[in-house]
Amino acid sequence: MTTEKIEIDTLVVGAGQAGVAMSEHLSALGVPHLVLERNRIAEKWRTGRWDSLVANGPVWHDRFPGMEFDELDPDAFASKERVADYFEAYAKKFNAPVRTGVEVRSVNRNEDRPGFTIETSEGVIEANRVVAATGPFQRPVIPPIAPTDSSVQQMHSAEYRNPAQLPEGAVLVVGAGSSGVQIADELQRAGKQVYLSVGAHDRPPRAYRNRDFCWWLGVLGEWDAEIMQPGKEHVTIAVSGAHGGQTIDFRALAHQGMKLVGLTKGFTDGVATFESNLAENLARGDESYLALLDAADAYIARNGLDLPEEPEARNRLPDPECVSNPILQLDLAEAGVTSIIWATGFAVDYNWLKVNAFDASGKPQHQRGVSTEPGIYFVGLPWLSRRGSSFIWGVWHDAKHIAGHIATQRQYLDYRDAEQRQS
Numbered sequence: 563m564t565t566e567k568i569e570i571d572t573l574v575v576g577a578g579q580a581g582v583a584m585s586e587h588l589s590a591l592g593v594p595h596l597v598l599e600r601n602r603i604a605e606k607w608r609t610g611r612w613d614s615l616v617a618n619g620p621v622w623h624d625r626f627p628g629m630e631f632d633e634l635d636p637d638a639f640a641s642k643e644r645v646a647d648y649f650e651a652y653a654k655k656f657n658a659p660v661r662t663g664v665e666v667r668s669v670n671r672n673e674d675r676p677g678f679t680i681e682t683s684e685g686v687i688e689a690n691r692v693v694a695a696t697g698p699f700q701r702p703v704i705p706p707i708a709p710t711d712s713s714v715q716q717m718h719s720a721e722y723r724n725p726a727q728l729p730e731g732a733v734l735v736v737g738a739g740s741s742g743v744q745i746a747d748e749l750q751r752a753g754k755q756v757y758l759s760v761g762a763h764d765r766p767p768r769a770y771r772n773r774d775f776c777w778w779l780g781v782l783g784e785w786d787a788e789i790m791q792p793g794k795e796h797v798t799i800a801v802s803g804a805h806g807g808q809t810i811d812f813r814a815l816a817h818q819g820m821k822l823v824g825l826t827k828g829f830t831d832g833v834a835t836f837e838s839n840l841a842e843n844l845a846r847g848d849e850s851y852l853a854l855l856d857a858a859d860a861y862i863a864r865n866g867l868d869l870p871e872e873p874e875a876r877n878r879l880p881d882p883e884c885v886s887n888p889i890l891q892l893d894l895a896e897a898g899v900t901s902i903i904w905a906t907g908f909a910v911d912y913n914w915l916k917v918n919a920f921d922a923s924g925k926p927q928h929q930r931g932v933s934t935e936p937g938i939y940f941v942g943l944p945w946l947s948r949r950g951s952s953f954i955w956g957v958w959h960d961a962k963h964i965a966g967h968i969a970t971q972r973q974y975l976d977y978r979d980a981e982q983r984q985s
């Protein structure tokens with residue numbers, strides 16, 4: 563990009579899957595737009611996650627409607643690089659106007675005229691509208707309970723790449739959502755003694771009666787759920803496509819040697835303390851697992867489907883020692899723990915968006931991505947319109963709605979009354 567001042571109808575910030583989807587829909591509706599990406603297209607998939615990551619959903623599901631993952635078996639789980647290649651190819655397919663290597667530094671509403679002034683690393687842009695597509699997971703969050711002494715190496719899951727990064731010794735992984743449990747499993751397979759701190763979670767079966775859980779959530783309408791069930795705000799989902807896609811089973815991991823502990827409470831003088839809620843958290847995960855099997859069985863019966871029975875899916879491994887006799891305190895040095903990985907989630911960061919579109923806690927205020935500040939849009943956020951919103955298959959639909967809103971606004975502004983039409 564040169565340093566000349568650019569004027570454009572709509573500026574999209576970020577070229578991950580959300581920015582690419584936005585661009586596709588804006589292009590289809592003839593909305594002049596530009597996508598600015600500070601790195602490369604789908605950079606988070608390419609370099610922002612651990613090396614062995616594969617998509618959580620099979621390729622028939624985790625994609626946009628307009629293109630398939632040609633060479634892959636539809637039931638396979640694409641590697642993160644393959645997902646990044648997919649979005650790059652997708653953007654090429656419709657000549658998405660993406661400029662990479664350009665960071666948006668600030669967006670301010672104009673005072674004396676419509677639209678926004680955008681400062682970028684390569685000059686100034688004037689736009690009537692700005693779509694923030696900067697991702698659902700922007701700023702890694704490590705809770706304040708993290709020990710402050712430097713006797714153990716600490717990193718967030720966003721910095722973890724592979725087992726070779728960690729020093730010799732045991733590791734405590736805090737958080738057992740999709741990231742935490744996959745990282746813990748990888749470290750255990752690499753020969754490490756792993757302690758995994760397990761909080762409240764949902765634990766869907768990877769597949770049941772020959773259908774992946776993505777299929778079940780689709781036909782049961784769960785991806786489209788518009789409101790998070792009360793009490794589930796802090797519940798993570800433990801699911802993975804690793805090793806061809808297997809159901810996460812915490813008890814199985816413990817029988818293989820992993821030490822499960824409850825929610826991490828804190829650290830004092832090198833001793834970690836844990837809540838006594840491990841059994842309760844596992845039971846809650848089991849409940850969500852069984853609820854999905856029940857709903858699937860009911861769906862099959864109601865629709866007379868011919869899918870093979872799978873009674874063994876209801877078998878449960880016996881509780882391992884660390885569940886029946888929970889570890890509530892762990893002296894890190896005595897246990898040989900030399901590192902902690904915080905798989906404790908992310909927050910959004912909209913410091914650059916200097917407009918009136920946030921509540922007192924900094925949370926974007928919007929309806930299905932249409933912000934309370936006219937001309938500002940958000941796409942890709944968790945639960946933007948439904949459960950699927952931050953995922954590959956969900957963001958495409960939200961982007962379509964937002965592009966439609968933008969096109970409609972443009973129509974209003976194009977209106978000319980009779981007098982204006984004559985002149």
Ligand SMILES: Cc1cc2nc3c(=O)[nH]c(=O)nc-3n(C[C@H](O)[C@H](O)[C@H](O)COP(=O)(O)OP(=O)(O)OC[C@H]3O[C@@H](n4cnc5c(N)ncnc54)[C@H](O)[C@@H]3O)c2cc1C
Pocket residue numbers: 575576577578579580581598599600601602603604605606607611615616617618619624664665666667695696697698699741914941942943952953954955957
């Ligand atoms: C470990 C992990 C695994 C996941 N696995 C799956 C999965 O298997 N299936 C699935 O459907 N979802 C998955 N997700 C969820 C979701 O699909 C991804 O987080 C996805 O990357 C979100 O896409 P996005 O475009 O909304 O945001 P991002 O991919 O984060 O893209 C945002 C882009 O904005 C750019 N950007 C940010 N700020 C600026 C700025 N100021 N100026 C210019 N550019 C900027 C960034 O460089 C980035 O490229 C996973 C998430 C994580 C964390």
